Amino acid sequence: MEAGGKVVVLTGAGISAESGVPTFRDADGLWEGHRVEDVATPEAYAHQPHVVHRFYDARRAALTTVEPNPAHHALARLEEVLGDDLLVVTQNVDDLHERAGSLRVHHMHGHLRSAWCQSCGARTVWHDDLAHGPACPSCGEPALRPDIVWFGEIPHGMDLIEEALAEATLFVSIGTSSMVYPAAGFVRAARLLGARTLELNLDRSAASSVFDETRHGPASLLVPAWVEELLAASRA
Ligand code: OAD
Numbered sequence: 001m002e003a004g005g006k007v008v009v010l011t012g013a014g015i016s017a018e019s020g021v022p023t024f025r026d027a028d029g030l031w032e033g034h035r036v037e038d039v040a041t042p043e044a045y046a047h048q049p050h051v052v053h054r055f056y057d058a059r060r061a062a063l064t065t066v067e068p069n070p071a072h073h074a075l076a077r078l079e080e081v082l083g084d085d086l087l088v089v090t091q092n093v094d095d096l097h098e099r100a101g102s103l104r105v106h107h108m109h110g111h112l113r114s115a116w117c118q119s120c121g122a123r124t125v126w127h128d129d130l131a132h133g134p135a136c137p138s139c140g141e142p143a144l145r146p147d148i149v150w151f152g153e154i155p156h157g158m159d160l161i162e163e164a165l166a167e168a169t170l171f172v173s174i175g176t177s178s179m180v181y182p183a184a185g186f187v188r189a190a191r192l193l194g195a196r197t198l199e200l201n202l203d204r205s206a207a208s209s210v211f212d213e214t215r216h217g218p219a220s221l222l223v224p225a226w227v228e229e230l231l232a233a234s235r236a
Pocket residue numbers: 011012013014015017018023024025026029040091092109149150151174175176177178179180200201202203204205217218219220
């Protein structure tokens with residue numbers, strides 16, 4: 001693996017799986033136990049806000065029981081060396097990248113530990129439940145929703161991501177099934193824009209055939225090994 005240039009890493013639920021955060025589409029995944037349209041759409045929130053709140057309150061509470069794993073730590077170590085030459089774009093709404101020490105993380109699908117006021121638009125760091133209708137700290141209205149990008153909504157910061165992909169010399173996808181767009185299309189965009197592309201995933205994803213290289217295995221092993229390889233190449 002060659003050194004130098006800018007690196008964009010896209011992460012998905014698979015990187016947090018070994019920390020104990022459930023994925024979506026695996027046999028024991030969240031979408032096996034819940035219908036997407038019941039909990040992860042603006043329509044569900046409009047019709048059954050308590051059901052949606054309970055789903056995300058449970059996931060937010062579960063964050064207190066999990067810790068970053070060696071894959072998150074390896075990306076934080078890589079950022080210590082690459083600095084601004086590394087951007088982690090995550091589809092995950094957990095905070096495990098940050099807790100491992102990563103600073104340059106873009107949460108394109110929102111964040112469990114953020115609440116978004118539907119009255120004044122303020123976003124507030126949030127650690128507690130939302131189902132009981134707490135007041136927005138900015139305007140006082142009980143209008144806080146989970147700050148999650150639901151199906152049918154536009155992911156955060158697409159401009160920022162497109163700029164990063166345009167500058168990237170290496171695009172690495174970690175632990176995502178590549179079933180959900182626009183993230184699933186980043187590999188094609190990165191390739192067209194001249195980046196080398198690498199997939200690190202437990203098994204084949206919907207986009208495996210598009211990558212220059214695919215490695216299969218658990219993220220806790222694959223990611224530290226790849227980071228060591230990259231850092232060794234940059235020292236050589
Ligand atoms: P998925 O559940 O669709 O895919 C998880 C991927 O991680 C699968 O390809 C697994 O094989 C892989 N995987 C599982 N365990 C792993 C491990 N230990 N090491 C490496 N890989 C592993 O999750 P995402 O691709 O993240 O969006 O899903 C994308 C989006 O769909 C999510 O952000 C979410 C969901 O609906 C919203 O909620 C808006």
